[in-house]
Amino acid sequence: MDKVKNTKLLTYDIKVRKVVSNKVRWYSFTDTESVGCIIYNLLACIRKGSVLLYSRNKNYTSGVSKKGMTPYRIIKAVDFLEKEGYIINHKGKASMVVENRRMSWVEPTDRFLSEWQVSEIYMQAELDYLDQCEVIELRDTNKNTIPYRNSEHISRMAEVVRSLNKMNEVCVVKDGNDKLLSNIYCRIFNESFDYGGRFYRADVLAIKNKDDNARLDITMDGSSVCEVDYSNLHFRIAAALEDLDSEDIPLDVYSGILDDETNKVDRGIVKLAVNMMFNCYNDEKAQGAIQKEINLLPKEEKSKYTLGNAKSVMALIYRAYPTFSHLFCEESSFGRILQNADSHLASDILEVMLENGIPCLPVHDSFVVKMEHMDLLCDTMGDCFRKRFETNGVVPVGVKWKINGLVNEEKICV
The missing domain is CATH 1.20.1280 (Monooxygenase)
Structure with a gap:
């Protein structure tokens, strides 16, 4: 699905401060709670110029809000705010085919900005947004969100994502066109917490990278970046899960x-x-x-x-690779287990980066950091792989960076 860069996804349970809720009571709309929710979400977007994504699927209610907020209420409030000239509303596209779906999004008008010109509100709204936005999501086979029972393990996963989001939002991240990016992640699991779990939704994931390595044009607080990725990761995870000797696997399978x-x-x-x-x-x-x-x-x-x-x-x-033949084209899709394993590995790496106060942008099995943190990241990726999969072998990774627009690449074992 195409994704508008520099975005935030509306969170239904954001804590709306009184400075906002008191003001919207005077609006000529009955459901002031939903209007306040949209406005406060939008205020969290102002400082970095983000747009606000939301759902127009009226029939979907499962697992959406602890407060009883529903897409139907949000849609009515969006329509009201658009009519009153507070927002520009860009309607998306529904489709049975996931790849063809397009998100709806809104952005503030000059009238909205003139009415809410207090920077302290923007900063407070950002903090409240990060505290309440969804960071763990469970989906059914149709990619719809479903409720789940919380646990200590899930809470621990959520805390890592929240801490990552707060660290990254403090950092000023821009793409190669000098446009701000908002990198707020959510771990998305499929059908159960044994499948999926990768980090999604951050703007860095929307950068098309295949032909020109555009992710290497990112700057973080004005500093250039490098990207480090695992070589042949799923093969190596599969070997570890099957107790195979990693030394028997070529560095490039x-x-x-x-x-x-x-x-x-x-x-x-x-x-x-x-x-x-x-x-x-x-x-x-x-x-x-x-x-x-x-x-x-x-x-x-x-x-x-x-x-x-x-x-x-x-x-x-x-x-x-006859040793892996029983894992290929397997009825329950072994790839789902591999994605789950690589998502937990990513979380392990991010915990180390967080402990060291280093902003980090995960892109599935690769990670973008400032150039000055390249060595620490490489060592961490090797150590975390060995620890999680209880293996002692060297771990091959690829490192990329740009100098004067030219891509530099190095393959190393850590």
């Missing part, structure tokens, strides 16, 4: 099975294929997904591609 290890197009397809085989429920689905990627290769890349159709690619992977 994708290039290692190719006749020409320098062929980046072939390697890219093999990497995609491995991920799809871990995530798809059967061979047929994996084959269809892989073939689609092969068909979508640009003309220039197609001329360099040598591996044949999807069936041939899958056969190559099965031959190269």
Whole structure:
């Protein structure tokens, strides 16, 4: 789903301060609670110029609000505020296909800004927002939020995310176009807390990175950044979970099975294929997904591609890694377990960064920090992997950074 940069997602349970609730009582709208909720959420967006995302799905009520706030009430309040000239409302798009959904969002007008010109309110609203925004979410098979029973373990996970959000919001993060980014994360689990759990919603995730490594153009408090990612992470997690010796796995499991290890197009397809085989429920689905990627290769890349159709690619992977064959295209999708494992690993790393007072932007299995913190991050990633998966081997990671617009890349073992 396309995502507008510099955003906050409306939180229904934000504590609305009296300076706001007293004022909205004079508005010509009966449901002052919902109007106050929207206004206070918007005030939390002002200082960094964020826009406010919200849902227009009127039928959805499960697990939304402890206060009984519903999307229906919010929609009515949004319509009122738009009519009165306080906000500009950008309506999204509903779809049965998750990828085609578009979020609705609002931004303040000059009238709104002139009525709320007290910077102290903005800062207090930001703090209240960070205290109440959703940081742990459980979804059903249709990607709808569902309620869950809290526990000490879940509370601990939530505290890490909240602390991360507060640390990152203090830091001034800008993209390569000098636009502010708001990196407020939420860990999203799928169907149960045994599946999923990755960190989503931060603006850094909306940066398209494939062709020009645009994430490396980010600045944090004016400082340049580096990005460190695990090499072949899911393969290495799978090996650890299966008690296999990590020393038997090549440093690059994708290039290692190719006749020409320098062929980046072939390697890219093999990497995609491995991920799809871990995530798809059967061979047929994996084959269809892989073939689609092969068909979508640009003309220039197609001329360099040598591996044949999807069936041939899958056969190559099965031959190269027979030890993992029972984990590929598995009925319950082993990929969900791998994503859950890598999300807990990410949380381990972020805890260390937080203890050291270092802002950090996780992007699934990679992490963006200021250049000065690169060594600590690399060492932490190695230590956390060994500790979580009870292994003693070296851990390969890739480090990238930019100097004068040119990408520098290094592969190291930590």
